[in-house]
Every structure is written in C-alpha cells, then in structure tokens.
Amino acid sequence: MSVQVGQELPELVKHPTTRQLVQYAGAQGDFYEIHYDQAYAKSVALPGVILHGLLKAAFLGQLVTDWLGDRGRLSTFEVSYRGVDMPGHPYRCRGRITSVDGANVGLEVWGEDENGKRTTVGTATVEMSS
Amino acid sequence: MSTTTSVIDRLRARVGVDGPAVTATVEAGHLKRFVDAIGDPNPRWRQEVPPTFLVALAPVSLHLAEAEEYGKGWLNGGNRFEYFVPVMVGDQITARGRVADVYEKEGSSGNLLFIIFETDYTNQKGDLVARLRGTAIRR
Numbered sequence: 001m002s003v004q005v006g007q008e009l010p011e012l013v014k015h016p017t018t019r020q021l022v023q024y025a026g027a028q029g030d031f032y033e034i035h036y037d038q039a040y041a042k043s044v045a046l047p048g049v050i051l052h053g054l055l056k057a058a059f060l061g062q063l064v065t066d067w068l069g070d071r072g073r074l075s076t077f078e079v080s081y082r083g084v085d086m087p088g089h090p091y092r093c094r095g096r097i098t099s100v101d102g103a104n105v106g107l108e109v110w111g112e113d114e115n116g117k118r119t120t121v122g123t124a125t126v127e128m129s130s
Numbered sequence: 131m132s133t134t135t136s137v138i139d140r141l142r143a144r145v146g147v148d149g150p151a152v153t154a155t156v157e158a159g160h161l162k163r164f165v166d167a168i169g170d171p172n173p174r175w176r177q178e179v180p181p182t183f184l185v186a187l188a189p190v191s192l193h194l195a196e197a198e199e200y201g202k203g204w205l206n207g208g209n210r211f212e213y214f215v216p217v218m219v220g221d222q223i224t225a226r227g228r229v230a231d232v233y234e235k236e237g238s239s240g241n242l243l244f245i246i247f248e249t250d251y252t253n254q255k256g257d258l259v260a261r262l263r264g265t266a267i268r269r
Binding site for chain 2 (some may be wrong): 026
C-alpha cells in the first residue's frame, strides 16, 4: 500500500460507555470523579461525566497503529483536548497523511463528536520500514 | 489575588526539579486490563504496550495538591509522546517526572492555570524508551 499526502486513514468509530470509563479509570489508575460520578461532574460545571482525555488519545493511537500495522514504527504522537465528550455518544477517529519525507510520514489525527465537532486534535509521525 | 499568586510562585519554584522516580514492571495482566479498557483488540498488545500505556504504568501526572488551591477542577490540555524503544511485557520501567513550566492564561470564562509536566521513561537497561509532555489545567 503506497503512502501519499492527502490520503485518509480508515476511520475508527468508538462507542464509549460509562462502564468503559470506570474500566479505564481502574486500568490507568485515574480516579478523578469527573469520569464516573455524575453529581461531582455537575458540581464542577461539567454537563455530566466525561471521557478521559487519555482514553480519547488511546482511541486515536489505535487509529494510527491499525493503519500502520507492521509497516513501520510510531515516533511521535501528540493530542490536544479541545472539548469534552460524554459516554453514550459515538466518537469518530479520523486521520490524514500530511507529509512524506523519505521514510518519515506525518499525519494529522482528530476525534469528532456526533455533530462533527473536532473535540481532540493531534499529530503523529511514523518511520516506515524499508 | 494574593492566594493564587503564591500558589503560582510555589509551583514555579518546582520547575525543572525531578519528582521521585517511580519504577514498575510491565505485567501481562495489567496490560490486558488496559487494552480491554481502551477496546483495542490488536493481538500485538499481548506482548508490546500500546502508545498511551506508560501513563498507566507509572502515573506521574503529579496531581499537585497545592495546585488544587487554584480554581475548582482539573482538565487535561494535551499529551505529547515521543517513542524511542518498544516497551514489552516484563520490562522494568522507571519514570522520572518534573514540572517543566507553570503559567496563567485568561480563558473565556475566567483565568486558567497551566502546568506542563515532562516524564522520561527508561527501561531496565537504562535506555530512554519514551518521553511524555503533558499539559494539566486548573480551571
């Protein structure tokens, strides 16, 4: 499979649930209440419990590693969280190739809510194997 | 605003100072719980850790108690990972974290405090395997 600027990665749609947030809280060891306690989340002016930023990062990481497979290795991966996402709503992970310089390939990646708003944006660089 | 100013000053005094090192072994069971939680079925992650696993292995995001005097909640602003060596089950990873920068910014609904963290991860051979830069925000 050739790699060209502008090419889109096969999209990955996730369906996070409150149960998954609890599962992730345990696996990461992040027990901040905004991810599982509705009353607490509302007390700090959130609409309800929200996804961990790093869970969204993990989804975007999967987008990249699913696409890359064993054709190369991930060198850098960066995400910025621009908006909150709630469980019970689909989360679409998308990406596109932005640069190809020899074996080094640059990607932009983003996560969209169901209204198409990019709540997480990021970049990745990969080094393709020869 | 003397309270918030002093919080910022105290945090700034820690910039560049390494926190205590945390060492942990990558266990197959923990890795499985993590990949189940993120919902990534790739069999590669039975032996090798996926891109964001290191934050779960040795949490060093240093939810600084003193920063909690500022604002009412934490937000994660972003994370940047650099990867040098794959991390495998059985590796013993040491994380060394530090505060890299502290600054205040005016947001649309009040001031925000930004704390930039850096963590270096080394394996049992002393090789730097990854580096993480994170932005924690108090709002």
